[in-house]
Amino acid sequence: MTTRRQFLKVSAAVGGGLLIGFRFGAPETARAAAGGAASGDGADVFEPNAWIEMHANGRNVLTISGSEMGQGAMTVIPMMIAEELDLPWADFDTRFAPADPVYANPALGGQVTGGSATVRGFYTQLREVGASARELLVRAAANRWGVPVSELRTEPGVVVHTASGRQAEYRDLVADAAGLEPPEEVFTKSPDQFRLIGKPTKRLDSPQKTTGQADFGIDARPENVLKASIARCPVFGGTLKSVDAAKARQAANVVDVIEMERGVAVLARDWWSADQARGLLSIEWDEGDLADLDDAAIEAQFRDGVASGGKPARREGRGAEALGEGENT
Known part of the structure; x- marks a missing residue:
């Protein structure tokens, strides 16, 4: 569980990524990049944060905040959001984030992709992004049905009243959810509740890349x-x-x-x-x-370094002693 106050406090400690990233509503740069609300359904758009856009016509848009360089960012980033939001897999469109500090990677302190930091940097943040949106949809259903939030759960794309079996699709709740205040507390799933994370899943970008439909930087x-x-x-x-x-x-x-x-x-x-x-x-x-540095000179430098014993980067434990005392190594 993360409270909103704790969330902001943690944000400052990681260079502002979460502090800005968890602001509510999409930044103007994202709106411009998407050409506005493409569905044309006016006010019936639910934008709980800068990564999620849900429309009353059932169109969902998730923003990808890392560059796709073959490592799977186009799949893993939506997966983290969809897992906590309980969106059916691939039942959404994606768009790449525009240049905006809101999309900075908390692990790198900027809008940068590299160092195997996409999952490591965004894992907590984007799961909380999805969980906060799910909480608002659940509250919208609770208000509509006049029941406690504790009696409700989510299944992919729907809110369910456990006792009666009554259901409401997310698309029917977005207008109500858009008018609610952000949750004070954000609860994420435990790993045993995961439907997507850690499960065999097809990459979202494979069809476009194998059919030649994908646009690459060199195509610009x-x-x-x-x-x-x-x-x-x-x-x-x-x-x-x-x-x-x-x-x-x-x-x-x-x-x-x-x-x-x-x-x-x-x-x-x-x-x-x-x-x-x-x-x-x-x-x-x-x-x-x-100017005169060549392969032979570089090799000589390496050999001199090895002969000098080098400089330990870290000392921990009794490695040398243990090896000497062991019967088998």
Whole structure:
């Protein structure tokens, strides 16, 4: 159980991710990215937080707050929300989060994907996000039927009155739930209650990727955007000393050549033209202190490090003594 006060207190300790992430209602950036309420059902939209959008026509939208790079973020993030919300699996649309601090990964302190931190960072937060929405839907049903919340439970997509067997679909409760105050306490499921987490589940993005329907970053074709090809110093840490870009500037479709501290960028109307013009640059590099560093020198450094014994990163227990005292190792 997490109280709202505790929730905010924990949020500050993790760099603001939960504090901002648990705000109620979708941020304007998310609305803009989704083109507004696409269902057209006006006020009958339930947005308990920045990740969940439920419509009276049955359309549900979950926001994916991590980048999909083959590791399964498009499946695992909705799974954490849907588990606690008790949404039927795949009975929802997904959208990627826009740039907004509300979607920062608590483990990384920013809107970043990496370090195997998607589940680790969002696990508690997104489960509480789903649980809070479920609580509001249950309260909406309790108010409608005039029964205590304790007599109700949820099944995938419905609230059930245990004693009478009466049911209400989530879609029929969203308008009422939208008018309720956020819960003071958030209760998440125990692992033995999980329907989705830890169960064999098909990835949501597999059909689109196997049929060629998925859009990748390389597929983006924004209008009026120039393409760049960058020449960089072949030695790590080297800097630009001088460049003669006259020939590159005269090449077809080239718009500009930009000098940087550690490279030269050729901008053109298409990438091929930019890359071909990059080959026309006449560059002199300042290769710096690592100019003479080669494989043999790096190997020698490693061997010297091994011979010197290295520096212990951590000491714990009696490993050396135990190995010496053991009959079998």
